[in-house]
Structures are given as structure tokens and as C-alpha cells.
Amino acid sequence: MSDQEIIQFNNVTKVFPGVKALDKVSFKINKGEVHALLGENGAGKSTLLNILHGVYQGYEGKVLIKNDVIKFGNPHEAIQFGISKVHQEVSLIPELTVGQNITLNYEPKKKLLIDYDKMHEEANKILDKLHCNFRSKDLVKNLSIGEMQMISIAKALFHDAKVISLDEPTASLTSSETETLFRIIRELKANGITIIYVSHRLEEIFKIADKATVLRDGKFIRTFDVEDTTKDELIKSMVGRDVSSFAKRNKPRRFSEEVVLEINNLTLEPHFKDISFKLRKGEILGFAGLVGAKRTDVVRTIFGADHKDEGEIIVHGNNVDIKSPLDGLENGIGLIPENRKTQGFVKNLNNANNIGLACLENFKDLIFLDHEEKIENSKVFIDKINLKPKDPLYLTRELSGGNQQKVVLAKWLSTNVDIFIFDEPTKGVDVGAKQEIYKLLEDLVAQGKSIIMVSSELPEVIGMSDRIVVMKEGRLTKILDYKEFSEEKIMHYAMEGTDVEDKEV
Ligand SMILES: Nc1ncnc2c1ncn2[C@@H]1O[C@H](COP(=O)(O)OP(=O)(O)OP(=O)(O)O)[C@@H](O)[C@H]1O
Ligand SMILES: [Mg+2]
Incomplete structure (x- = not known):
């Protein structure tokens, strides 16, 4: 491994029951670069990050950091090692202060007691570095999503992160929050921190990434120099065809x-x-x-x-x-909400049941489809939205983020509102799926339905x-x-x- 390299994935394979989420993935990431991870919904991006961050322990192949093969027992070990993740859904404790969240479980101590003065002092130092307008003593619950994300980054810096990954960080940010985030990413990079960046918004890749690695169906396709590629080339590589x-x-x-x-x-x-x-x-x-x-x-x-x-x-x-x-x-009238991940599906149900939860039934318990009928019904929609995997019995929560959204769309499409x-x-779906959703919208109006979008x-x-x-x-x-x-x-x-x-x- 050369000096420049910080992370190397070596034939990483991860199998979930019935799905090969990663299939012999090998590539490297250099120190201090912003490295984008691209691919369609279900391509394996989040799974790869979860392996890097110690969320999954069972996999084949090797992950090397600097020159050492690492295997973290849990995400805390990764954080201690300088590998931090800014979550897709920010996971902070709203009732606590910013400082408490940043230092959680690693609070500075005086004898056996938490040294609050030192905690806030250290946290404020980091917040200053990140140009945040809020302070360590503020309560997290009063902050915006963008500010909460900054706390996640502050937390990474508190643990002296060498590598920070961001999984779809801009999905819920306003455009000015996005600009702020990009500025911070550039500063982190200038300080030698390596950034791994997952996003479906290709314009963002051209704004901040140096390299972009494309995964498709769990396989490594190619690492691009962002400078030398185009949006169309990236899409083609992600989807495997012209879209x-x-x-x-x-x-x-x-x-x-x-x-x-x-x-x-x-x-x-x-x-x-x-x-x-x-x-x-x-x-x-x-x-x-x-x-x-x-x-x-x-x-x-x-x-x-x-x-x-x-x-x-x-x-x-x-x-x-x-x-x-x-x-x-x-x-x-049916409303398919923006916040589909939290409002859209029932956690412990499989795809067929979630899709069959036609909204009327959901609210009123009116129609009760029998099991077979539900599966047949779901198959029609699973096909239409090109769900991956196309399995009615798969638990919806185990799908990739974008595929979960497709299930929620299918649920609503199978109701008979007009x-x-x-x-x-x-939001959150890949380029290929976008085209499929556009087609569905057109099909609906062709059937005489009306749409507010x-x-x-x-x-x-x-x-x-x-x-x-x-x-x-x-x-x-x-x-x-x-x-x-x-x-x-x-x-x-x-x-x-x-x-x-x-x-x-
Ligand atoms: N906990 C799990 N149990 C079973 N299968 C899973 C689990 N997590 C992911 N998978 C499967 O692994 C594959 C890769 O999913 P992953 O979440 O890594 O995709 P992704 O590239 O992050 O997609 P997205 O852009 O939609 O977030 C998918 O087919 C998914 O259904
Ligand atoms: Mg994902």
C-alpha cells in the first residue's frame, strides 16, 4: 500500500439471506480525498460503510486501514480508531445539550464526576472550528436538521476522526445548509481528513468529490477521477445502460x-x-x-x-x-408524504403486507385481502417499481433506503384514490428509479387520475x-x-x- 492510501477494500463480500449485498469488492481510498460512493438503490453502498464502521462483523475479504487489516467489534471501536460516520438519519439525544451529545460516553471527568466546564469548553472549541452559531450548552432539540448534522461532525472531530463518512447527508438540508456542509467538507479535507460521501445527487459529486467509485449489484465497477468524467458517464456506469x-x-x-x-x-x-x-x-x-x-x-x-x-x-x-x-x-384523495421512511411502512411487515396495507384498510380495517391475494397484488407493483430484490416476502426494513421508498409508493399506488x-x-431514489417513478406518474394520469406533485x-x-x-x-x-x-x-x-x-x- 502506498503512503497515500488510507483505506483498502480487498475482495469484500457480504451475504444477507437471499442477497449478495457485496460481491468481491476491491478498491482503495487515498488520504485526504473526498471519495464519493455511487450506485443505484440497493447497490451496496450503505452495507460497505457498515462494514467499515464495524456495524457488521460477518463478511468475507479484508478491510485495511493504513497497512493493517482491521476488524471492529462494534461502531465504538471504529470511532476510537478515528473512523466516524455521520448518519443518514441523525441519531442524537434531543433532550441533552450539544456538548453532552458530542462527548457522550467519553465525557471529560474530574475524579469520577463529569467535568461539565471542560466538556463545554472542548465542545465549543470544535463548534468554533466548524463555524457553528449554536453553543455547547444549547439543547439539541431546539436545533435544525442541518445543525444536528454539524453536531455529528463535531462528534467525529472530538474523537479525532481520520475518516468521516456521510451517507446522503444533504437529503434533508436546505440549500444554504448544503453550502455550509460543503464548505466544512472542504476544510476537513484541507486538514487531511478523508471523506467518504454517498449521494444520489450527481451535481454534488461534481462540486466536492475528487474520486467516485461506482458499485452495481454489489460489484465494484470502477473508480473515476471526477475531473475527467461526466454525469452521463457516471450514470451509465451505475445503471449499466443509457438512462x-x-x-x-x-x-x-x-x-x-x-x-x-x-x-x-x-x-x-x-x-x-x-x-x-x-x-x-x-x-x-x-x-x-x-x-x-x-x-x-x-x-x-x-x-x-x-x-x-x-x-x-x-x-x-x-x-x-x-x-x-x-x-x-x-x-x-391520497397523500404520499415526503417523510416516507418514518411515516410510510410498518417495521415488522414484509413487502407484500406493506404494499397490501392499502391506506383505507390502514385507517379503517375495512377490506381484508387474504394472504395469497396480497402477494399477487404486491407482485404487480414490485414489478412496476422494479424493486430489488423482487421478493414479496422480504422484510421492508431490510431493503436499501431507496427501495423502502419504492415500497411506500407501491402501497399508495395500489389504493383506488383518484x-x-x-x-x-x-427524494432518495436513484436515477433509474426516478425514470420509473416518472413513468408511473404518467401512467396514472393516462388512467384519468390527477396528481399534485x-x-x-x-x-x-x-x-x-x-x-x-x-x-x-x-x-x-x-x-x-x-x-x-x-x-x-x-x-x-x-x-x-x-x-x-x-x-x-
Ligand atoms: N439488514 C439487512 N438484511 C437483509 N438484507 C439487507 C440488509 N441490509 C441491506 N440488505 C440488502 O443488501 C443490498 C444492499 O443494500 P444497501 O443498503 O447497502 O444499498 P444502498 O446502495 O445503500 O442503497 P440506497 O441508495 O437505496 O440506500 C440490498 O439488496 C438490500 O436489500
Ligand atoms: Mg443506503
């Missing part, structure tokens, strides 16, 4: 003038006010806006997860009073919508027709909100 990285409609638009949902002056203070729009049969109505525009609050209220203060919800011409999700469902509200439908990815709203509702800070600022779509226009109405400068955009 468009763009969202676009492949079928003719077929919305009719029939209005299926009419919203008049919908208000829920202090979140949003005076929202009015119409959704037509067969239409995909995009919802664009910056973080904080309150798009999620609006759709939750239409579905009944929150209760409106004022305004009308008119479904197929009937003014309805929607007070709960059950009311929403009874009126044929107004689908998707909140960030492609909240999305923060501009190319996605532009590529998929028939019209776009733009919101800014709880107000609807513009409804655009597909012929007038452009990123500039949407950003204008999302940021400025006014119609005054209409002619300039």
Missing part, C-alpha cells in the same frame, strides 16, 4: 377541462393564507417554491392531516369538510408538470402553464413573489 437523467413527458398530455379539485382561499395561520387553484382531471400540477414556502403544509391540509382555518375544498363539485386523513381518503398528492416523490427539483417539476403553482412564504404567487415554464420564471416567483416585474422575466 436519461432528465425528467420529461413521454406521452401526450391528456388533461381535460373537468375540474376534480377546487381550492378556494384555503388558510391555515400562521402557515399559509388564501391559497386558490383548480386541479383538472388527468393533470399533473407541480408545486414549486423554496424551503419554507409551506407547500407541504398546504397539501397536508387538503388531505386532512392538518385542519384548515378557512377556505373551501371542493371535490368533484361538492364542498367537503376534510378534517382528517380518513375524510381525505373517503373523498378519493387524486394523488406526491410530496417529493423522487410537490418537488424541490426544478428540472423535475418543469419536466413533469402540466401547470406549476409557485409559492412563496405561505402565499401562492403564480400559476404557470407548461408553455411558459422556465427555471428563471419559477425562481422569480418563488423568491420575489410579485407579478410586477412580469415583463422582465
